Amino acid sequence: MSIVSTGAKGQTALLMGNDAIARGALEAGVRVVAGYPGTPSSEIIQTLADVASNHGLYVEWSANEKVGLEVAAAGSFAQLRSLAVMKQVGVNVASDFLLHLSEYGTRAGLVLVTCEDPGGLSSTNEGDSRHYAKMMEFPLIEPGNFQEAKDMAAWGFELSEKVHNVVMFRSVTRMSHASGNVVLGEISPGPSKARFQFDGDMMDQMGGPVVTFPGMVDPMHRRQLEKLEMARKIFETSPFNTYTGPNQPDLLVITSSAASLYAREAIDLLHVAERVGLLKLGTTWPLPPKLLAKHLKTSEKTLIIEEGMPFLEDNIKALWTELGPEAGTKQFFGRKDGPLPPTDELNPDLVARALAEILGLPAPTADQAYMGRAAELAKTHAPFRAMTFCPGCPHRASYWLLNSALKQDNRRGFVCGDIGCYTLGVIGCGFNTLKTSHAMGSGTGLASGFGKLNRFGFDQPVMAVCGDSTFFHAAMPALVNAIHNRADMTLVLVDNSGTAMTGFQPHPGSSSDASGGELPSVDIARICEAMGAEVAIADPFEMERAEKTILDLLDKEDGVRVLILRQACALSPGKKGKRLFEMAVDENACLAEECGCNRLCTRIFGCPGLIWDPEAKKTRIDEVICVGCGVCASICPTGAISKKEVAS
Numbered sequence: 001m002s003i004v005s006t007g008a009k010g011q012t013a014l015l016m017g018n019d020a021i022a023r024g025a026l027e028a029g030v031r032v033v034a035g036y037p038g039t040p041s042s043e044i045i046q047t048l049a050d051v052a053s054n055h056g057l058y059v060e061w062s063a064n065e066k067v068g069l070e071v072a073a074a075g076s077f078a079q080l081r082s083l084a085v086m087k088q089v090g091v092n093v094a095s096d097f098l099l100h101l102s103e104y105g106t107r108a109g110l111v112l113v114t115c116e117d118p119g120g121l122s123s124t125n126e127g128d129s130r131h132y133a134k135m136m137e138f139p140l141i142e143p144g145n146f147q148e149a150k151d152m153a154a155w156g157f158e159l160s161e162k163v164h165n166v167v168m169f170r171s172v173t174r175m176s177h178a179s180g181n182v183v184l185g186e187i188s189p190g191p192s193k194a195r196f197q198f199d200g201d202m203m204d205q206m207g208g209p210v211v212t213f214p215g216m217v218d219p220m221h222r223r224q225l226e227k228l229e230m231a232r233k234i235f236e237t238s239p240f241n242t243y244t245g246p247n248q249p250d251l252l253v254i255t256s257s258a259a260s261l262y263a264r265e266a267i268d269l270l271h272v273a274e275r276v277g278l279l280k281l282g283t284t285w286p287l288p289p290k291l292l293a294k295h296l297k298t299s300e301k302t303l304i305i306e307e308g309m310p311f312l313e314d315n316i317k318a319l320w321t322e323l324g325p326e327a328g329t330k331q332f333f334g335r336k337d338g339p340l341p342p343t344d345e346l347n348p349d350l351v352a353r354a355l356a357e358i359l360g361l362p363a364p365t366a367d368q369a370y371m372g373r374a375a376e377l378a379k380t381h382a383p384f385r386a387m388t389f390c391p392g393c394p395h396r397a398s399y400w401l402l403n404s405a406l407k408q409d410n411r412r413g414f415v416c417g418d419i420g421c422y423t424l425g426v427i428g429c430g431f432n433t434l435k436t437s438h439a440m441g442s443g444t445g446l447a448s449g450f451g452k453l454n455r456f457g458f459d460q461p462v463m464a465v466c467g468d469s470t471f472f473h474a475a476m477p478a479l480v481n482a483i484h485n486r487a488d489m490t491l492v493l494v495d496n497s498g499t500a501m502t503g504f505q506p507h508p509g510s511s512s513d514a515s516g517g518e519l520p521s522v523d524i525a526r527i528c529e530a531m532g533a534e535v536a537i538a539d540p541f542e543m544e545r546a547e548k549t550i551l552d553l554l555d556k557e558d559g560v561r562v563l564i565l566r567q568a569c570a571l572s573p574g575k576k577g578k579r580l581f582e583m584a585v586d587e588n589a590c591l592a593e594e595c596g597c598n599r600l601c602t603r604i605f606g607c608p609g610l611i612w613d614p615e616a617k618k619t620r621i622d623e624v625i626c627v628g629c630g631v632c633a634s635i636c637p638t639g640a641i642s643k644k645e646v647a648s
Contacts, residue, residue: 005051018043024153029190032075037502038087041115049514065090109157118345128308140285146180240282249277266352392570392627413461416443420467441474451487579628581643589640
């Protein structure tokens with residue numbers, strides 16, 4: 001069992017940030033945990049799911065983030081401390097309910113953890129959810145180190161109960177997925193009896209019905225503002241806001257989250273601790289005005305260092321203007337006006353260069369000899385690794401089939417996609433098949449729109465690709481819309497038996513819960529049939545039959561067709577380490593660079609399990625990583641690749 005669960009009070013543990021957050025929730029006595037997987041947030045729920053039975057928790061992977069927040073809110077309304085977890089794009093999905101939730105408020109502590117991804121390391125945007133806290137008027141807290149990740153997660157429940165509202169806890173990639181020493185506290189058992197009170201007056205937040213209603217908007221909003229003011233007063237003296245440095249610094253640095261770690265490192269690197277004051281904010285909305293005013297008056301120059309958009313920068317500037325002449329003349333620096341870049345994640349080098357520029361110091365430079373040697377070694381010893389599908393990934397076969405079918409159809413058909421492992425269909429490993437990719441489920445919605453443009457002379461076949469988890473998360477309303485409006489489109493559901501991209505978390509189509517217990521699965525094919533779509537099912541590894549099915553569906557016009565390409569991911573728990581076939585290459589039959597496409601198998605199809613032998617000038621099977629899916633035997637034009645079924 002994980003030290004997150006077993007570690008004793010006072011013990012020091014090396015914890016990843018997400019594990020520290022999970023431990024903080026346990027110490028606070030959390031009882032209900034829900035959310036949707038998404039990097040860099042996924043480990044929090046899984047860590048708690050793994051110890052749920054030991055601590056009497058209810059933990060679920062929800063169909064999407066909105067549902068996850070609703071499940072957690074139900075726990076809060078029933079007097080149980082609850083946690084909702086998601087990544088930054090998931091907050092957008094949850095925002096509709098979040099707006100109403102923050103207006104009414106909560107009962108038992110409710111913390112919404114959002115793990116953000118500056119630079120988009122594993123996201124399609126670097127959205128900043130802090131703006132929701134300001135727009136929807138609820139408290140926002142951000143840990144500045146790993147100890148705070150644990151302590152602040154626990155404190156978030158207390159804060160929520162003091163202000164009777166949801167509290168947003170914001171982490172970032174370099175906090176969630178880095179590690180540090182954490183001194184553990186005591187795990188609280190928390191309340192175990194759930195009861196929902198609803199007999200009181202409609203404005204009785206703790207005992208009446210939980211409703212937002214047109215006639216109640218004004219009094220509820222006034223109550224919400226009172227809660228925010230209460231949080232502001234608490235934040236003025238919060239121990240999570242700290243200052244280090246001289247009383248009258250040449251430069252005041254205001255920072256939060258992981259950026260505070262970069263700031264400390266940069267100050268040490270430049271040896272300017274006697275010139276620079278560092279105000280680290282853990283409570284970032286509402287801002288503590290008295291604390292900020294006190295420090296803003298100490299220096300004419302202020303550098304605001306933060307991950308994401310200039311949220312602190314804009315709001316601190318606004319606060320300074322409200323202070324009037326007493327704040328004095330001020331020069332602000334940050335992401336908006338430089339010298340920090342307006343986009344991408346920060347790092348200690350970027351922060352050090354910004355500090356040096358403002359302080360008039362030489363910019364720190366790396367040892368050029370060291371950098372040259374490192375570049376040389378990287379060039380000669382580190383193999384190039386392009387983004388690609390894993391060996392035996394069914395998506396590679398699916399995109400090969402879609403590409404081939406659309407070329408044979410020859411009407412300039414195209415495929416809309418969205419978010420999942422199958423997003424790689426945008427680039428070469430997916431044969432550049434996807435022509436659109438936005439939010440989860442948006443490929444289906446776009447195809448629904450394209451499928452209604454025939455009255456304007458649109459005559460191109462349109463297909464959408466959607467994963468099984470994404471289908472439940474966001475694509476079902478778009479499919480209903482397409483069927484109801486008789487859009488001419490084909491939805492291709494690439495069903496690989498799990499939420500593969502984030503670690504095979506179960507979804508409603510799976511037969512297990514977050515902790516591995518058995519649950520009934522929801523049948524995608526039956527759902528689509530019940531909606532009124534024509535449904536076909538094929539295995540992308542059976543390429544000839546699957547291609548014929550795709551061509552048949554393309555020939556049909558008017559209405560929605562659904563093709564389920566069903567093949568489990570090679571890394572799925574039920575399939576990992578099991579080979580379907582033993583693969584071999586007949587050197588005499590292999591035409592290599594003369595096969596007509598200049599090495600079709602290794603250069604075009606590109607499965608990592610196929611490698612090029614430059615000495616023999618032949619294709620080889622990489623026995624170490626080949627999973628024996630057998631697809632390459634189907635695409636070899638000369639039959640040089642053979643497959644032999646492995647005895648079960």
